[in-house]
Amino acid sequence: MTRFSKTIAAACLLLSCAGAAFAQKAPANYPNKPMEFVAPSGAGGGWDTTIRMVAKALADEKIVSVPMPVTNRTGGGGGINLAYMQTKKGADDLISVYSPPLLFIKLNGTSKFGYKDTTPLARLIADYGAFYVSKNSKYKTMKEVLDAIKANPGSVKIGGGSAAGSMDHIVFLYVAKAYGIKDLRKIQYIAFQDGTGPTQLMGGFIDVLSSDIASLRGLVESGDVRCLGITASQRIGTGIVATYPTMKEQGIDVEFSNWRGLFGPPEMPEYAVNYWRDALAKMVKTETWKKIMAEQSWTPAYMDQPEFKAFLDKVNEEYTEIFEEIGILVK
Amino acid sequence: MEQILQNLAIGIGVALQPINLMWVTLGGVLGTIIGMLPGIGPASGVALLLPLTFKMGPVGALITMAGVYYGAMYGGSRSSILINTPGDGAAIAACWDGYPLATKKKRPEAALAISAIASFLGGMIATIFMVLLSAPLAKLAIKFGPAQYLMLYLFALSATASMSGEGKVLKGFVSMFLGLMIATVGIDALSGVHRFTFGLMELQGGIDFLIAIIGIYALGEVFESLKEIGKGKTKIQKKFGRIWITREDWRRIWPGILRSTPLGFVIGVLPGTGATMASIMAYNQEKNLSKNKEEFGEGAVEGLAAPEAANNAASVGALIPMMTLGVPGSGTTAIMLGALMMLGLQPGPLLFERTPQIAWGVIASMFVGNLVLAVVNIPLAGVLVRILSIPERILYPLILGLAFLGTYSISNMTFDFFIVIAFGLLGLFMKRTGFPTSPMVLGAIVGGAIEEKFRQALTISNGSYAVFVSDPITIVLAILTVGSFLLPIIQRRKKAAGGMAGA
Numbered sequence: 001m002t003r004f005s006k007t008i009a010a011a012c013l014l015l016s017c018a019g020a021a022f023a024q025k026a027p028a029n030y031p032n033k034p035m036e037f038v039a040p041s042g043a044g045g046g047w048d049t050t051i052r053m054v055a056k057a058l059a060d061e062k063i064v065s066v067p068m069p070v071t072n073r074t075g076g077g078g079g080i081n082l083a084y085m086q087t088k089k090g091a092d093d094l095i096s097v098y099s100p101p102l103l104f105i106k107l108n109g110t111s112k113f114g115y116k117d118t119t120p121l122a123r124l125i126a127d128y129g130a131f132y133v134s135k136n137s138k139y140k141t142m143k144e145v146l147d148a149i150k151a152n153p154g155s156v157k158i159g160g161g162s163a164a165g166s167m168d169h170i171v172f173l174y175v176a177k178a179y180g181i182k183d184l185r186k187i188q189y190i191a192f193q194d195g196t197g198p199t200q201l202m203g204g205f206i207d208v209l210s211s212d213i214a215s216l217r218g219l220v221e222s223g224d225v226r227c228l229g230i231t232a233s234q235r236i237g238t239g240i241v242a243t244y245p246t247m248k249e250q251g252i253d254v255e256f257s258n259w260r261g262l263f264g265p266p267e268m269p270e271y272a273v274n275y276w277r278d279a280l281a282k283m284v285k286t287e288t289w290k291k292i293m294a295e296q297s298w299t300p301a302y303m304d305q306p307e308f309k310a311f312l313d314k315v316n317e318e319y320t321e322i323f324e325e326i327g328i329l330v331k
Numbered sequence: 332m333e334q335i336l337q338n339l340a341i342g343i344g345v346a347l348q349p350i351n352l353m354w355v356t357l358g359g360v361l362g363t364i365i366g367m368l369p370g371i372g373p374a375s376g377v378a379l380l381l382p383l384t385f386k387m388g389p390v391g392a393l394i395t396m397a398g399v400y401y402g403a404m405y406g407g408s409r410s411s412i413l414i415n416t417p418g419d420g421a422a423i424a425a426c427w428d429g430y431p432l433a434t435k436k437k438r439p440e441a442a443l444a445i446s447a448i449a450s451f452l453g454g455m456i457a458t459i460f461m462v463l464l465s466a467p468l469a470k471l472a473i474k475f476g477p478a479q480y481l482m483l484y485l486f487a488l489s490a491t492a493s494m495s496g497e498g499k500v501l502k503g504f505v506s507m508f509l510g511l512m513i514a515t516v517g518i519d520a521l522s523g524v525h526r527f528t529f530g531l532m533e534l535q536g537g538i539d540f541l542i543a544i545i546g547i548y549a550l551g552e553v554f555e556s557l558k559e560i561g562k563g564k565t566k567i568q569k570k571f572g573r574i575w576i577t578r579e580d581w582r583r584i585w586p587g588i589l590r591s592t593p594l595g596f597v598i599g600v601l602p603g604t605g606a607t608m609a610s611i612m613a614y615n616q617e618k619n620l621s622k623n624k625e626e627f628g629e630g631a632v633e634g635l636a637a638p639e640a641a642n643n644a645a646s647v648g649a650l651i652p653m654m655t656l657g658v659p660g661s662g663t664t665a666i667m668l669g670a671l672m673m674l675g676l677q678p679g680p681l682l683f684e685r686t687p688q689i690a691w692g693v694i695a696s697m698f699v700g701n702l703v704l705a706v707v708n709i710p711l712a713g714v715l716v717r718i719l720s721i722p723e724r725i726l727y728p729l730i731l732g733l734a735f736l737g738t739y740s741i742s743n744m745t746f747d748f749f750i751v752i753a754f755g756l757l758g759l760f761m762k763r764t765g766f767p768t769s770p771m772v773l774g775a776i777v778g779g780a781i782e783e784k785f786r787q788a789l790t791i792s793n794g795s796y797a798v799f800v801s802d803p804i805t806i807v808l809a810i811l812t813v814g815s816f817l818l819p820i821i822q823r824r825k826k827a828a829g830g831m832a833g834a
Contacts, residue, residue: 043378044669052673056385072378075536157791190787194603195659205476205791214672218657218679295675
C-alpha cells in the first residue's frame with residue numbers, strides 16, 4: 001500500500017465512523033432525497049434491465065415518490081461496484097441489483113468482497129439457464145449432448161456470453177455434474193463476451209450455447225435455433241418459451257436459478273432496510289410488476305430478507321463445491 | 332422488390348409523423364453534440380436516453396437512439412478537424428487529414444464541408460444497402476467465427492502498418508507492436524494473470540484506447556505547438572469563407588466515398604468490429620488507391636472523405652445484426668438491444684414481419700435523419716469553424732481542459748490523467764521522430780480481440796492451426812494480409828528498377 005492510498009483508506013474509515021454515528025437516526029420522512037440505484041454492469045444487460053424495471057414499477061405504482069435514477073457502475077464482473085459499496089458503509093440511499101455472480105466473484109478471486117459485505121434486502125425474480133443448438137444440430141436432447149461429453153469431452157464445444165468461471169459456464173457445469181460427468185474441467189467452454197454467441201452457434205463454430213431464456217427467443221421463433229432445455233423445475237413463460245423442456249423432464253434431476261435481488265451497502269440503517277423491504281413486498285403484488293414479469297419471461301421469486309439471507313448461505317455452499325471441482329476456487 | 336417498397340412506404344409513413352420527426356432531429360442533434368465532446372461517445376449518449384425510452388415508446392426510442400448513433404459520427408470528426416481531438420474512436424481518421432487540411436492548408440471550411448457531405452452520402456447509401464440487403468448480409472455475419480475475425484484483424488493491422496509511407500514501413504510495424512503491447516496491459520481475462528500492471532490497481536482494467544488517442548492527438552498537438560508559440564508563430568485564422576467545397580474537391584472525393592461506403596457497411600455488419608475499424612480500413616484503402624499518396628497526412632481531401640463515409644456506413648450496418656439476429660454489432664447497439672428488450676420487443680429474423688412499422692420506421696427515419704443532420708451540420712460548421720480564430724494562449728488551455736475532462740468521463744479515475752499525459756508525450760515523440768501513429772492506435776484497438784479470437788479459434792479446433800486457413804474467407808484474408816505486407820517491398824523494387832532505367 002502506498003502512502004497515498006493509506007491516507008485515503010484512513011480518511012474513508014474516519015468518514016464511515018462518522019457516518020455510522022449519525023446514520024441510525026431515521027430522518028423524519030425517509031426517503032426524502034433521490035436514491036442511487038446501481039446496475040453493476042453496462043446499460044441494457046440483465047442487471048440493468050432488472051433495476052430499471054424495479055424503479056419503473058415503484059414509481060408507476062406510486063410506492064416510492066423520490067427519484068430513483070440508475071447508475072451503471074461497471075467492471076470486474078460487479079466487483080468494482082461491490083468495492084464502491086464498501087466506501088458507503090451505513091448509507092441509506094444506495095441500492096444495487098445482484099445475482100449469482102455476486103457470490104462467484106468472491107469464489108473465483110476477482111473480488112475480495114462477497115455477499116456478506118452487503119445488506120441483502122429481497123430476492124425478486126428468477127431467470128434460468130437455457131441451452132441452445134442450431135437448427136441443423138445432430139443433438140435433439142440435452143441427454144445426447146451430455147452423453148457425447150461423457151464419451152469424449154473435447155468433442156462438444158460449449159459457448160456462452162459470460163467469462164469462464166461465471167454465469168453461463170457454471171450453469172452448464174451444474175447440469176453436467178448432476179448428470180454424473182466426473183471431470184468437469186475437461187468440458188470445453190468458450191466465452192464470447194462481446195455478445196456474438198448466437199452468431200457463433202448459427203455459424204456452427206460452437207455446438208451448444210449456454211444463455212438465458214429471453215435472449216434467443218427471436219431466433220427460436222424463426223426456427224434458426226432450438227432450445228434443448230431450461231434449468232427451471234417446471235416449464236415457464238408463455239408462447240414459444242412454454243415449449244422449452246426442463247432438465248427434469250429429460251431425466252436430469254437439476255435446477256439452477258439465476259436469481260436476482262436487491263442489496264444495500266454494508267450496515268445499511270434499519271429504518272432504510274425496513275422501508276425497502278416493505279416497498280418491495282408491496283411492489284411484487286402490483287399489476288405493473290406482474291406485467292413486466294410476463295414481458296421479460298421472468299419468474300416471480302420474491303423472498304423477504306430473512307429467507308433471502310438463508311438462501312444465500314445455502315447457494316454459496318453449492319457454488320463453492322462446483323468451483324472447487326473445476327479448480328478455480330480461491331480460498 | 333415490390334414488397335420492399337411497400338414496407339418502406341409503411342416506414343416512411345411512420346418516420347414522417349410529426350412526433351417522430353421531432354425525435355429524429357433531437358437524436359441527431361444530441362448525437363452531434365455528444366460526438367464532438369471527447370470521451371463521451373454514442374454509447375454513453377444512448378445510455379443517457381435509456382430512462383426516457385419507456386415514455387417514448389419503441390418507435391420513438393429506437394429512432395432517437397439511432398439518431399444519436401449516426402449523429403455522433405457527424406459530430407465526432409468536428410473536433411478531430413478543428414482541434415485534433417477525436418470526439419470518439421470512429422472520428423480518429425479525421426485527425427490524419429482533416430486537421431492538416433484545416434490548419435496547414437488553411438481550408439477549414441472545406442474540411443468541415445467534406446466531412447458533412449461524406450457522412451451524409453455514406454449514411455444515405457448505407458441505408459439503401461440496408462433496405463435491399465439486410466437479409467443476405469445477416470447471413471454473412473454468421474460466417475464469421477473466431478478464426479475469420481482474427482484474420483480480418485490481422486489484415487487490417489498489416490495493411491495499416493505497411494502503408495505508413497515511403498521509408499517508414501519498419502517504423503509502421505514498430506508502432507503497430509507498441510499498440511499491441513498497450514493492449515496487453517491489465518488482467519488477462521482467461522488466466523487471470525496480471526500483465527504490465529506494476530502492482531497498480533488502476534492498471535488492472537487495462538488502458539482504454541480512447542484515453543490513448545486523446546493523449547496522442549490532443550495533448551501531442553498541444554505539446555508540439557508549445558515550441559512554436561514561444562517563437563511567436565501563430566496559426567490562428569481570421570477570415571472564414573462559406574462552408575462548401577470546390578468542384579475539384581468533389582472530383583477527388585466522390586470515388587472514395589463510393590468505395591468506402593460498402594466497405595464501412597460490411598465491417599459494420601460484422602458484430603464486434605465497429606465504426607472505428609471501418610474508418611481506419613477505409614483510410615488505408617483510399618491511400619492505397621490514390622495517386623496522391625504523398626499528400627496523405629498533409630491534408631488530402633480524399634483521406635478525409637473516405638473514413639467519414641465509412642464510419643457513418645458502419646453505424647448503419649451495425650443495426651442489422653442487432654435487429655435481425657438480436658446480436659449487438661457494437662457497444663452502442665448493445666445498449667439499443669437492451670432497450671428493445673426492455674420495451675418487450677423481440678429482436679430476431681421475425682422482427683421485420685411482426686412489427687414492420689417499428690423495423691421499417693427506424694430504417695425510413697434514417698433517410699430523414701441524415702437529411703436533417705446535413706441541414707443542421709452545415710450552418711453549425713459555420714459557427715464551429717471560428718474556433719480557429721481563438722488565440723493559442725486561450726485555445727490550448729481549453730483543449731487541455733477538454734482532454735482531461737474527456738479522460739475523466741471515460742474512467743472516473745484521476746490516475747488516468749497520468750496515462751493521458753504519458754500518451755501525449757509519446758505522441759510528441761512519435762511525431763518528432765517520424766513514427767506513424769495509426770498502426771499503434773489500431774493495434775491498441777484490436778489487440779485484445781486478436782488475443783481472444785486466437786484462443787477461441789484454437790479451443791474450437793482442438794489446437795489445430797489449420798483453422799486459420801480453413802475456409803474461403805480465411806484464405807482470402809490470409810492472402811490479403813501477406814499481400815499487404817509484401818506490397819511496399821515490391822513497390823520499392825519496382826521503383827528502384829524504374830529509377831535505374833531512367834538513369
